[in-house]
Amino acid sequence: MADPVPNPNAPLDGQEQVPVLDDALRSDPQTVAEEAIPVVAERAIIDKRQVVTGHVRVRTVTDTVEELAHASVQREEVAVTRVPIDRVVETGPEIRTDGDVTIVPVLEEVLVVEKRLVLKEELHIRRHTKTEAVEVPVTLRKQRAIIEREDSEGATVDDEAEPENDDPPPR
Template sequence: MSPSNPSSPDPELPVTLPVVREELHVGTRTEEVGALRVRVLTEEHGELLEQPLVQESVVVERVPMGVPVAQPREPWHEGEVLVVPVYEEVIERRLVLKEEIRLHRQRTSTPHTQEVLLRRQRAVVERRQADGSWAEVDHG
């Protein structure tokens, strides 16, 4: 470096270097880029429901007995039959089983069909279009 060149630094002079610091600021912002809506639709449909109608009745059977007994007895069951004793006092003051009433249950079943109204819901998902209208999104 020659003394005649004014742009050359003087070795005797201190050199100043600038110190630079960069700062980064990161942030977020919310921007709407689209919209979805979900509607739940309730649909009704009729369906045939088959259910047997069960009916129970009692058959009364009177069985004459005429048997003397020492003391009365409470009603009792013989299998599915309820036996209800009926007593009568006679003049001698002895107890005679006059008759038994036997009650038999009979059950009948008749097929029955009736239409009932059932409801089912389905969800419809729609996306807002650029023109502001709504279009259903494919379920697949």
């Protein structure tokens, strides 16, 4: 493998050797003082370390609150009215609805010289819906966060985080 940098003292092909200054200095009977000059390079080293600047402690507290829950409830009541009919019919009528009244036929067989179907009465049933407001005591739980911070000097600072919404629950 050839040298990447040719030696200046080596003779070139077909040429005579030319004296170089280094050769002249070496051939001189006087001593030459050599001085070494150091080459200095600086390097930067970057490092990271963790430093504790404080502590944070978070805890939750659950409070219970007694409140009255408001609601509307519905209750259905029925009223039954007996309507006498006493009419002879061939077949029994079906249960039917007339507006908000349900009509239930009541039949009876009566013994005559012949047997006949007699509609004795009808029951008229009406529905009434009543709405009343009720109050029921309930126990609700709410949580809040207590945050304690301690800085690097050891001083404690308390932050209390309130719930975002203090409105009562929807009805």
